[in-house]
Amino acid sequence: MNTAVDWRRDLHRHPELGFTEFRTASRVAGALADLGWDVVTGPDAMVAGERLGVPLEAELDAAYERARAEGGDPRFLPAMRGGHTAVVAMLRGSGQGRAVGLRADMDALPIVESSGSGHRPTRDGFASRWSGAMHACGHDGHVGMALELAQRLTADPPPGPVSIFFQPAEEGGRGGRAMAPTGLVDGIDLFVAVHLGLSLPTGALAPSIDGLLANSKLRAVFHGRSAHAALAPQDGRNALLGAASATLALQGLTRVAGHQTRVAVGRISGGTSSNIVPDAAEVLLETRADDGDVNADLEARARAMLAGAAQMHGLTVEVELIGSVTTARADPSATEAVTAAGRAVGLRVVEPAADSAVASDDATALMRRVQASGGAATYVGLGADLAGPHHTPSFDFDEAALASGVDLLERLVRG
Ligand SMILES: [Zn+2]
Numbered sequence: 001m002n003t004a005v006d007w008r009r010d011l012h013r014h015p016e017l018g019f020t021e022f023r024t025a026s027r028v029a030g031a032l033a034d035l036g037w038d039v040v041t042g043p044d045a046m047v048a049g050e051r052l053g054v055p056l057e058a059e060l061d062a063a064y065e066r067a068r069a070e071g072g073d074p075r076f077l078p079a080m081r082g083g084h085t086a087v088v089a090m091l092r093g094s095g096q097g098r099a100v101g102l103r104a105d106m107d108a109l110p111i112v113e114s115s116g117s118g119h120r121p122t123r124d125g126f127a128s129r130w131s132g133a134m135h136a137c138g139h140d141g142h143v144g145m146a147l148e149l150a151q152r153l154t155a156d157p158p159p160g161p162v163s164i165f166f167q168p169a170e171e172g173g174r175g176g177r178a179m180a181p182t183g184l185v186d187g188i189d190l191f192v193a194v195h196l197g198l199s200l201p202t203g204a205l206a207p208s209i210d211g212l213l214a215n216s217k218l219r220a221v222f223h224g225r226s227a228h229a230a231l232a233p234q235d236g237r238n239a240l241l242g243a244a245s246a247t248l249a250l251q252g253l254t255r256v257a258g259h260q261t262r263v264a265v266g267r268i269s270g271g272t273s274s275n276i277v278p279d280a281a282e283v284l285l286e287t288r289a290d291d292g293d294v295n296a297d298l299e300a301r302a303r304a305m306l307a308g309a310a311q312m313h314g315l316t317v318e319v320e321l322i323g324s325v326t327t328a329r330a331d332p333s334a335t336e337a338v339t340a341a342g343r344a345v346g347l348r349v350v351e352p353a354a355d356s357a358v359a360s361d362d363a364t365a366l367m368r369r370v371q372a373s374g375g376a377a378t379y380v381g382l383g384a385d386l387a388g389p390h391h392t393p394s395f396d397f398d399e400a401a402l403a404s405g406v407d408l409l410e411r412l413v414r415g
């Protein structure tokens with residue numbers, strides 16, 4: 001029997017980016033099928049057309065082949081080909097009881113993991129084997145907890161049915177919104193999404209984090225015309241200038257009184273050489289707000305700035321929505337259930353850390369769907385001491401948090 005820590009370390013060594021979680025998802029599906037759970041995966045677990053920011057086919061294929069060579073489960077891999085990496089696993093209860101749904105996200109981040117000797121995954125031999133990808137948010141721990149929980153529940157089934165939603169592509173807000181419309185969460189009475197860390201110490205539990213921000217992630221591609229930069233610059237239309245002008249303009253996006261808002265340009269790229277007017281450039285940006293309508297307004301203004309920057313430099317611009325997350329509110333009954341379960345297993349119930357309120361998580365798409373079908377939902381912060389901040393090369397969490405997380409979830413499921 002593998003513990004949450006065993007699973008976590010295996011996944012930490014094999015981090016996969018959003019919609020390429022072929023090894024992770026197929027092994028999860030295999031483990032749960034072996035335990036006798038009903039497993040739904042592939043296009044049945046996620047509406048293909050609702051996915052945003054799906055990687056290019058060549059990237060998907062390379063990741064698929066790597067998973068096939070490195071321990072992916074051949075029973076489940078074929079259905080996932082092309083980025084259909086969601087898994088929903090269900091256990092029927094032993095009698096009558098409330099239906100519980102849990103979310104575990106599976107994706108890693110495009111970060112090169114620290115190779116420093118002070119970084120525990122490196123020191124203890126479970127650092128990422130795949131350079132350029134890293135579990136730097138704790139999702140490896142989320143999957144580990146869910147799988148140890150599944151083993152315990154199989155051995156001694158709870159009264160009501162349990163469903164675990166293994167979600168791809170949380171980073172970027174792309175997977176939850178594609179899983180929600182399958183309707184697989186409909187009929188769930190209590191839905192809980194747990195996230196490790198979030199500036200809470202080991203042993204602490206925040207039963208409802210309400211301030212999650214809505215966000216929109218955009219990719220803008222400026223198109224111009226190349227020319228010799230010295231012989232005929234007047235013939236060129238410089239796409240990089242469009243990207244640069246837009247970046248500066250976006251930093252001046254208006255603030256909104258009474259609301260938390262954010263805007264960020266995280267990447268600009270374009271051009272090939274110093275003596276060629278660049279004919280293409282790309283900008284990756286995001287807006288966030290504590291209200292969906294405010295975020296929609298910021299997104300519209302950002303799009304106007306991108307169009308304006310293009311016009312200013314004689315360019316065209318294509319703007320694509322590559323991720324979006326909505327807000328959600330916790331239900332008091334769900335918060336109370338998590339609070340009671342947490343206290344029963346010895347966790348210390350606390351308020352969310354102030355900085356977790358500006359995070360986003362597209363579990364909100366699943367929460368909203370549960371709420372729309374009459375269930376209750378909450379987003380939970382499970383404390384874990386961190387060696388480095390989320391989304392950085394030195395990120396690591398206290399694995400002691402995993403055992404208490406499994407205890408918490410088991411208690412919650414058993415009611
Ligand atoms: Zn993250």
Ligand SMILES: [Zn+2]
Pocket residue numbers: 137138139170195
């Ligand atoms: Zn995360």
